[in-house]
Amino acid sequence: MANQANDRRILRVAGRGLALRGDDIDTDQILPARFLTAVTFRGMEAHVFADARAAAAAAGAVHPLDDPRSAGARLLVVNRNFGCGSSREHAPQGLHRSGIAAIIGESFGEIFAGNCVAVGMPCVQADAETIAALQDLLGTAPQTVLSLDLEQRTLTAGDRVFPVSLAAGRQRQFVDGTWDPTAVLLAAGPAIEQTLAEVQAFQG
Amino acid sequence: MGQTLYEKVFNRHVVREVAPGQYQLLADLHLLNEVSSPPAFEALRERGLHVRHPGLTFGSSDHSISTSGRADDFADKQAAGQVAAMGRNMTDFGLTYFDPAAGEHGIIHVVGPERGLTRPGMVIVCGDSHTSTHGAFGAIAFGIGTSQVRDVLASQTLLMEKLKVRRIEITGSLAPGVYAKDVALHVIHALGAKGGVGFAYEFAGAVVDRFSMEERMTLCNLAIEAGARCGYVNPDRTTYEYLHGRDHAPRGAAWDRAVAAWEQVRSDADAVYDDVVTLDGDAIAPMVTWGTSPDQSAPVDGHVADAATAAEHGWTDDVLDFMGFGPGQPVLGTRIDVAFLGSCTNGRLSDFVAVAEQIRDRGFRVAPHVRALVVPGSQRVRAAMVAAGLDRVFADAGFEVRDAGCSLCCGMNADRLTAREVCASSSNRNFRGRQGSPTGRTLLMSPVMVAAAAIAGEVTDARQLFART
Ligand code: SF4
Numbered sequence: 255m256a257n258q259a260n261d262r263r264i265l266r267v268a269g270r271g272l273a274l275r276g277d278d279i280d281t282d283q284i285l286p287a288r289f290l291t292a293v294t295f296r297g298m299e300a301h302v303f304a305d306a307r308a309a310a311a312a313a314g315a316v317h318p319l320d321d322p323r324s325a326g327a328r329l330l331v332v333n334r335n336f337g338c339g340s341s342r343e344h345a346p347q348g349l350h351r352s353g354i355a356a357i358i359g360e361s362f363g364e365i366f367a368g369n370c371v372a373v374g375m376p377c378v379q380a381d382a383e384t385i386a387a388l389q390d391l392l393g394t395a396p397q398t399v400l401s402l403d404l405e406q407r408t409l410t411a412g413d414r415v416f417p418v419s420l421a422a423g424r425q426r427q428f429v430d431g432t433w434d435p436t437a438v439l440l441a442a443g444p445a446i447e448q449t450l451a452e453v454q455a456f457q458g
Numbered sequence: 459m460g461q462t463l464y465e466k467v468f469n470r471h472v473v474r475e476v477a478p479g480q481y482q483l484l485a486d487l488h489l490l491n492e493v494s495s496p497p498a499f500e501a502l503r504e505r506g507l508h509v510r511h512p513g514l515t516f517g518s519s520d521h522s523i524s525t526s527g528r529a530d531d532f533a534d535k536q537a538a539g540q541v542a543a544m545g546r547n548m549t550d551f552g553l554t555y556f557d558p559a560a561g562e563h564g565i566i567h568v569v570g571p572e573r574g575l576t577r578p579g580m581v582i583v584c585g586d587s588h589t590s591t592h593g594a595f596g597a598i599a600f601g602i603g604t605s606q607v608r609d610v611l612a613s614q615t616l617l618m619e620k621l622k623v624r625r626i627e628i629t630g631s632l633a634p635g636v637y638a639k640d641v642a643l644h645v646i647h648a649l650g651a652k653g654g655v656g657f658a659y660e661f662a663g664a665v666v667d668r669f670s671m672e673e674r675m676t677l678c679n680l681a682i683e684a685g686a687r688c689g690y691v692n693p694d695r696t697t698y699e700y701l702h703g704r705d706h707a708p709r710g711a712a713w714d715r716a717v718a719a720w721e722q723v724r725s726d727a728d729a730v731y732d733d734v735v736t737l738d739g740d741a742i743a744p745m746v747t748w749g750t751s752p753d754q755s756a757p758v759d760g761h762v763a764d765a766a767t768a769a770e771h772g773w774t775d776d777v778l779d780f781m782g783f784g785p786g787q788p789v790l791g792t793r794i795d796v797a798f799l800g801s802c803t804n805g806r807l808s809d810f811v812a813v814a815e816q817i818r819d820r821g822f823r824v825a826p827h828v829r830a831l832v833v834p835g836s837q838r839v840r841a842a843m844v845a846a847g848l849d850r851v852f853a854d855a856g857f858e859v860r861d862a863g864c865s866l867c868c869g870m871n872a873d874r875l876t877a878r879e880v881c882a883s884s885s886n887r888n889f890r891g892r893q894g895s896p897t898g899r900t901l902l903m904s905p906v907m908v909a910a911a912a913i914a915g916e917v918t919d920a921r922q923l924f925a926r927t
Contacts, residue, residue: 282889293496305896343603372605423480439613458715
């Protein structure tokens with residue numbers, strides 16, 4: 255088990271960045287509901303931002319995800335309340351399977367951020383100025399390599415270093431490699447049934 | 459120092475603190491749907507795990523299910539496969555399934571309460587964000603993702619951080635023609651669609667105290683649209699009267715013990731909150747959303763945001779472009795193509811009764827250019843509607859009464875908007891593409907307002923249309 259956790263440690267995410275501007279980008283936009291009838295997450299990457307990308311193409315524009323200058327990006331830079339709305343894990347699964355390994359944003363929908371932990375894709379927060387600086391930088395120099403250090407809680411972009419934040423418990427999960435928590439939860443063993451018995455006794 | 463219901467219920471369900479501020483929390487009710495659960499069962503099989511407490515786990519197919527009354531009428535092969543997989547998983551793992559083949563199905567947030575599965579003091583989880591609905595009973599109820607569904611199936615627990623608690627008091631009383639839906643949209647408008655991030659919302663005050671359980675469910679259902687992970691109302695006599703005698707409610711001496719316990723989970727009078735907000739119930743009007751976020755709304759006689767208001771909120775012009783509105787335009791008179799009465803927000807019997815009371819024997823007809831759907835939240839709701847003759851009332855007025863399901867709320871079955879259609883909807887999300895067409899447009903409002911819009915063919919003030927002279 256310890257070895258397995260070691261293999262899964264996420265200490266650093268480095269790669270090119272992609273700016274996705276806008277507040278309140280909900281999970282219906284990230285992964286439209288009509289693609290949710292699959293019984294597996296395999297192939298979910300094909301439907302990420304399907305409607306927004308199609309709309310951009312129809313308007314003769316290029317959606318940031320289809321911009322060849324950002325091809326292969328691993329870090330997404332977003333604004334406020336990214337991933338609000340539905341609990342669908344299809345959204346983080348689709349992003350992760352399309353190559354995104356971490357998201358930096360001003361704030362996140364809570365269920366979305368929790369789902370991201372479970373797929374091993376850290377969501378870290380930065381203030382509005384940092385996000386604006388990063389998005390502007392990626393606009394002018396999309397080749398810039400971003401490096402997220404989860405132990406130090408910093409993001410390096412070129413020669414600049416920004417502080418980022420994430421909850422201590424989640425940080426530990428990435429750093430220890432226990433972001434897939436099933437084994438940790440099962441390790442509680444009979445304490446689970448003990449709590450259940452207490453709850454049920456209280457309820458009469 | 460007193461405690462809130464949230465703290466009491468949370469603390470009682472903590473198995474252990476895994477890391478500072480991160481708890482392993484027991485769920486005593488786990489609800490499943492066919493959308494978020496199949497990959498979780500796939501993971502259980504891959505890992506050789508079983509369901510730890512099958513007796514606490516219940517499922518229904520609601521999102522992809524057909525509402526046409528024909529079991530084989532799926533939107534596509536994949537939707538059919540999803541419902542089939544649900545049935546298989548429920549059988550293979552020995553779980554209770556509200557089987558569509560037996561006519562037992564419905565939206566899980568409608569089915570849970572009506573069967574008495576949802577009770578005060580519980581921690582309730584489901585792979586669906588509108589699990590917040592169940593908070594109406596004084597439970598901590600919140601949506602989770604598929605990986606957490608897997609974890610709860612395997613361990614009956616999940617990792618959680620504690621939320622802050624904001625008490626929202628709705629004082630006074632509601633004017634005639636103003637409903638729980640309007641209160642919820644008003645709260646979201648006042649506090650913003652992300653105002654509740656990091657909070658559980660405790661709804662209280664004279665208006666909420668007088669609400670029926672179904673009205674409380676409507677309110678808590680929309681807590682998630684206010685950004686709050688969960689919403690709740692402290693249990694009281696209304697709660698107990700609703701629960702008494704339901705399928706899974708305790709009986710006899712166990713009932714009395716349960717009520718005594720439920721009284722203890724109420725927030726203490728001297729409970730300390732992280733925040734308290736008071737809103738005047740008398741000032742709430744019927745609300746209509748005009749944008750693509752549930753806080754983009756106005757009273758029915760109000761206007762779409764003008765440039766200054768939009769700038770103040772940081773709303774961008776493309777919202778109005780998408781919706782086809784000009785800045786500052788009146789909401790009244792917006793032409794609609796589709797009317798949808800249903801969903802886990804407003805698909806319960808009292809919602810349909812409220813509409814039927816307005817239209818019964820008054821010769822109202824759905825406007826010729828409008829397609830109007832009535833979709834009960836569960837097959838039990840449907841049966842109750844038929845028993846009360848409501849299906850005839852709706853049919854006579856030109857509404858199409860269908861079988862239970864999520865239907866046009868999320869456009870995962872065959873009920874979808876097409877192209878740029880505008881839908882007056884009693885559901886909960888006006889997100890782009892939500893109702894099945896990437897360019898379709900949604901105006902959220904109360905069921906009575908939806909019915910008025912269906913009849914007038916445009917957004918209209920239901921209080922005037924249905925006024926009795
Ligand atoms: S009715 Fe709508 S919001 Fe409710 S569970 Fe179904 S899809 Fe989700």
